[in-house]
Amino acid sequence: MRPFHLSLVLTHACNLACTYCCMGEHHARAMPLAMAERALDLAADHATTATGGMLDVGFFGGEPLLAWGTLVAIAKRARAKPGLLTRLQVTTNGTLIDDERARVLADLGVRTTISIDGTAESHDRARPNAKGRSSHAAVLRGVESLAHAGLLEDLLLVVSRANVRTLRSDIAYLRGLRPRAIHVNVAYESAFTDDELVAWEAELRGVAEDFVTSYGTEGAPRFPLFETKIAAIVNGGLTGDDGCSVGRSNVAVAPSGRLFPCDRLVGEDGPREAPRVIGHLDEGIAPTRSLARGTSAPECATCEERTRCGSHCACANAAETGATNMPGPVQCWHEQVVAALADDVAEALLNGKNVRFSQWLRGTHIVGAREETKRRLPQVPS
Amino acid sequence: MSARERKPAPRGSRIPALIAALALTGPMIAAADPRDAGRGSSDAGDASTADGGAPASGEGLVQIDGREMYRGLTIDDQPRDELLKSEPFALPAGAHTIRITRSDGTAYDVRLTVQAGVTAVVPRSECQPLGGAPPPIEPRPSGCCGGGATSNETAGRYGMLATAAMAIAVVRRRKRDR
Numbered sequence: 135m136r137p138f139h140l141s142l143v144l145t146h147a148c149n150l151a152c153t154y155c156c157m158g159e160h161h162a163r164a165m166p167l168a169m170a171e172r173a174l175d176l177a178a179d180h181a182t183t184a185t186g187g188m189l190d191v192g193f194f195g196g197e198p199l200l201a202w203g204t205l206v207a208i209a210k211r212a213r214a215k216p217g218l219l220t221r222l223q224v225t226t227n228g229t230l231i232d233d234e235r236a237r238v239l240a241d242l243g244v245r246t247t248i249s250i251d252g253t254a255e256s257h258d259r260a261r262p263n264a265k266g267r268s269s270h271a272a273v274l275r276g277v278e279s280l281a282h283a284g285l286l287e288d289l290l291l292v293v294s295r296a297n298v299r300t301l302r303s304d305i306a307y308l309r310g311l312r313p314r315a316i317h318v319n320v321a322y323e324s325a326f327t328d329d330e331l332v333a334w335e336a337e338l339r340g341v342a343e344d345f346v347t348s349y350g351t352e353g354a355p356r357f358p359l360f361e362t363k364i365a366a367i368v369n370g371g372l373t374g375d376d377g378c379s380v381g382r383s384n385v386a387v388a389p390s391g392r393l394f395p396c397d398r399l400v401g402e403d404g405p406r407e408a409p410r411v412i413g414h415l416d417e418g419i420a421p422t423r424s425l426a427r428g429t430s431a432p433e434c435a436t437c438e439e440r441t442r443c444g445s446h447c448a449c450a451n452a453a454e455t456g457a458t459n460m461p462g463p464v465q466c467w468h469e470q471v472v473a474a475l476a477d478d479v480a481e482a483l484l485n486g487k488n489v490r491f492s493q494w495l496r497g498t499h500i501v502g503a504r505e506e507t508k509r510r511l512p513q514v515p516s
Numbered sequence: 517m518s519a520r521e522r523k524p525a526p527r528g529s530r531i532p533a534l535i536a537a538l539a540l541t542g543p544m545i546a547a548a549d550p551r552d553a554g555r556g557s558s559d560a561g562d563a564s565t566a567d568g569g570a571p572a573s574g575e576g577l578v579q580i581d582g583r584e585m586y587r588g589l590t591i592d593d594q595p596r597d598e599l600l601k602s603e604p605f606a607l608p609a610g611a612h613t614i615r616i617t618r619s620d621g622t623a624y625d626v627r628l629t630v631q632a633g634v635t636a637v638v639p640r641s642e643c644q645p646l647g648g649a650p651p652p653i654e655p656r657p658s659g660c661c662g663g664g665a666t667s668n669e670t671a672g673r674y675g676m677l678a679t680a681a682m683a684i685a686v687v688r689r690r691k692r693d694r
Contacts, residue, residue: 437524
């Protein structure tokens with residue numbers, strides 16, 4: 135059973151001006167606290183009956199920490215609800231995190247994902263602040279505060295035209311920050327050139343080499359880009375949180391109250407996004423409309439990588455082709471490149487008799503379950 | 517392939533064949549890495565790409581094998597049918613009594629000692645006498661049909677694929693021996 139995932143887009147406003155932002159033009163609309171409370175209460179009721187009380191609440195934006203008061207109030211409210219197994223998470227650019235806020239996030243058990251695109255040079259090409267200046271130093275201060283609070287968990291690097299030629303060094307840089315995991319998303323909206331794709335593949339090959347070299351060393355972060363592909367083979371397909379739950383057990387609430395199947399599809403929440411609206415908070419939290427999902431590309435039916443392909447991700451599909459159920463050619467290419475490299479990684483680590491990898495691989499067949507099992511622990515009789 | 521067109525991947529992953537080959541040719545872990553000393557070699561906590569999660573300290577995982585044959589589950593006399601599915605579930609370390617009811621209504625008890633950080637596999641009902649409680653069993657690194665629960669080491673040294681590969685090897689050996 136999947137948890138019910140509620141994503142609250144707390145504000146459209148942002149203090150950065152990322153070149154690939156999927157939320158479009160930033161306007162000042164923020165979610166009223168009463169609306170956020172209502173969304174949480176409805177989601178909690180729904181989770182109680184539909185998912186055994188398992189509830190994920192994600193805070194998204196814009197920059198959600200611009201709505202710090204709302205974030206804290208909702209996190210406290212969620213923690214105060216009895217009988218729920220709640221996971222709280224915020225995706226942030228990190229620039230507004232200081233020691234005090236890091237402590238509050240840690241106290242409330244809010245997991246953090248910080249978006250950072252590598253070295254200062256790479257990062258600032260894609261993620262300048264709203265005045266067009268560097269944001270890298272401010273992000274690093276946030277990273278440092280989280281590290282002090284013991285809360286430095288997930289870093290998120292977005293591949294764009296700004297860092298596609300420096301991916302290896304950018305990921306090595308993030309590894310040096312010693313997070314729990316480094317996630318890689320692709321800005322499929324970007325108009326990558328053929329030359330960039332060639333460079334991208336070469337960089338990924340270097341990333342794979344580095345991953346093999348550092349695997350299992352002290353403090354080496356998890357790297358789901360490859361690990362998910364390897365685990366999917368052992369599991370017979372993507373499982374648990376690896377799969378896309380868009381529009382089923384996943385609902386994003388925009389500041390307007392409109393419901394979307396995923397926070398990344400909210401965009402500007404304007405007329406262009408209207409076809410993706412699946413309901414309104416006034417009608418309840420459950421989707422009243424469905425969304426085309428998965429892949430309808432005929433090539434996918436016979437593809438040998440279909441069980442571990444990211445084409446299930448409606449947002450990635452929509453970013454490149456505009457259709458939530460139609461992956462684009464760059465995504466297809468990327469998925470196959472990464473899958474082949476994941477195989478190379480597995481082969482190198484297996485042949486090298488890497489102890490830590492063998493331990494990890496041995497446990498991957500229960501990876502989806504472990505997540506759920508963990509949430510269920512309070513219900514286990516003692 | 518060109519990056520500008522969608523094409524089906526012609527071949528699947530090499531990983532299953534690789535794991536199978538390694539499982540058939542000998543143990544993959546040749547020697548323990550001294551740097552791992554004290555970290556718990558059976559630690560399953562590093563396994564998760566999704567969460568990095570593992571049973572909490574003092575917890576172990578239990579997997580009911582052959583679950584499709586069962587229709588009821590109680591743990592320490594409490595009905596826990598919701599756990600009767602493919603995924604393992606966590607229990608506090610210590611002794612537990614698990615009663616499994618088969619689809620034909622017959623039931624049997626397993627007295628299981630859960631060890632922290634270890635996955636215990638409750639074996640298929642064919643391995644157990646029905647209608648009575650078998651002797652207490654301890655998770656141990658051995659095969660299912662020995663009548664005991666198996667540890668994570670055996671649940672498949674490298675997952676279910678390795679288990680399948682070993683089964684294939686046994687069949688092949690029997691054919692060859694004939």
